[in-house]
Amino acid sequence: MTPRLPRRPSLPVFSGALHDARTATVTGRLLAAAVAVCFVTGLVSHVLQHPPAWPANGLPSRPVWGYRVSQGLHVASGIAAVPLLLTKLWAVYPRLFVRPAVRSVRHALERLSVAVLVASALFELFTGLLNIAQWYPWPFSFVPVHYAVGWLLMGSLLLHLAVKAPEIAAHWGRRSSGTLALPAEDGPDRRSLLAAVGAAVGAVTVVTAGQSVTPLRHLDLLAPRHPGHGPQGLPVNRTAAAAGIGPRAEVRERWRLTVTGPLPYTLTLDELAAMEQARVTLPIACVEGWSASAEWSGVRVRDLLERTAAPPSARIRVTSMERRGAYRVMEMGRTHARDPLTLLALRLHGEELSPDHGYPARIIAPNRPGVLQTKWVTRLEVL
Incomplete structure (x- = not known):
């Protein structure tokens, strides 16, 4: 009798209705907004810390609170992006493993942009969170690598948006058009999911933003610094x-x-x-x-x-x-x-x-x- 070979474990099968383009579009545009704020404020921070030669002598000293606001927004938008990124990946997970892996040049470009986008986004958020805690378990210098990968993230995001523009436009509004029709009965579930994601974003922001937004300092539960704690x-x-x-x-x-x-x-x-x-x-x-x-x-x-x-x-x-x-x-x-x-x-x-x-x-x-x-x-x- 021929011995039966063990079956190769299969990837999880998601049949839920919310693994669709509409859910991915809604969470994606919120994630893109958070990433854009994080990138712009990170660029401001990098220029102030490591100014290029030509503007170094004239960087503005006013408003006095400028860096406080920009860097506070940088960290807050980065933390808010964490639940948004996880939700986005959950919504599109089945499509990351479609077969055949490449069907056309456009599809190959889309797959490449997604791979770079996911990898760079995870890297930026992961290293950024560890930098907040001042823990550096890697052999490279954080600042130049984080800055370089930030540009990579923005480039792959723009490429992804260009490739997916028709599908994003088709599913932007409440009434989506195109080949993937969305049943009306999925609406309440989607609203519940988005409400939960919004609550998660609000929660992680409130319990960490107090380190820079002083009215929230008493709710500063997860941030590694409290603005009133320390010598003097x-x-x-x-x-x-x-x-x-x-x-x-x-x-x-x-x-x-x-x-x-x-x-x-x-x-x-x-x-x-x-x-x-x-x-x-x-x-x-x-x-x-x-x-x-x-x-x-x-x-x-x-x-x-x-x-x-x-x-x-x-x-x-x-x-x-x-x-x-x-x-x-x-x-x-x-x-x-x-x-x-x-x-x-x-x-x-x-x-x-x-x-x-x-x-x-x-x-x-x-x-x-x-x-x-x-x-x-x-x-x-x-x-």
């Missing part, structure tokens, strides 16, 4: 210990601020504190999506530049005491350097800076990513 009532990403900064007394004794320019000079902390002090209320906003406003006081950077006779168009390079780190050295264009709200801050909420907030001095500037608000500043160099 403000969160920190990089501590003094992680940066290799020594004890406060040791730092105070040996710290000097060196300003290089046409008339270079050096200041002790007491000499810096004896200069005219300014007080400003500015938000600090980080790429992970959290932000909070605080009262800072210190010396205006433009006063330090005027003392060294720097030309009005000069950029500056700021160097930190920290021993290592991707943002140990940063550059600031003339717009930010000359803004009266840009400080070399010495105090936070009226108190001397804590070591984790950059004691003895740090940069605070309007409309600027938190990673560029350099802590433990020891050198200003006129470029």
Whole structure:
């Protein structure tokens, strides 16, 4: 008797009525909107963090809350896209495994765009969520790879929309046309599904957006940062210990601020504190999506530049005491350097800076990513 060979397991069969073009179109357009917001705000963030050479000297310093809003939207739209993407994949799952795999050039183009679109979308959301938690289990640098795959995602999305445009148009409205007629009795089920998806999007947004939208801070259940938690009532990403900064007394004794320019000079902390002090209320906003406003006081950077006779168009390079780190050295264009709200801050909420907030001095500037608000500043160099 011939032994019976084990049967190859088959893919799950979905016969539900909501695995159709209408459901895919409705969820797809919501997902596309979230991805578009995420891409545009991510592009803004990348330009502010890594400005190209030609606009670097003139990036705007106003509105002061600009980066706070754009990066908050970036993280919020990315989180909202997660349930939308899962629902979209659920709606189109049966069509991802149709046979034959390729029927024509147009079909091959469609399949290619879908493969790249799904892979890049999953990669962007997955790595973005882990970046919010500051966990990097991969060997590559997050920022350049996330930025590059973002362009890949947008390119594959536009290609997919171009290929699927006739079908999207046919199923855009409530009364769909075309070869795939949708039974009227499916309407209540579809509305229930979309209501559940909307509730999921609203829930994940509400319980995470409080890290940047302060009226929602009491609902900030799943976000890794709370705007009111941390030394001196403000969160920190990089501590003094992680940066290799020594004890406060040791730092105070040996710290000097060196300003290089046409008339270079050096200041002790007491000499810096004896200069005219300014007080400003500015938000600090980080790429992970959290932000909070605080009262800072210190010396205006433009006063330090005027003392060294720097030309009005000069950029500056700021160097930190920290021993290592991707943002140990940063550059600031003339717009930010000359803004009266840009400080070399010495105090936070009226108190001397804590070591984790950059004691003895740090940069605070309007409309600027938190990673560029350099802590433990020891050198200003006129470029």
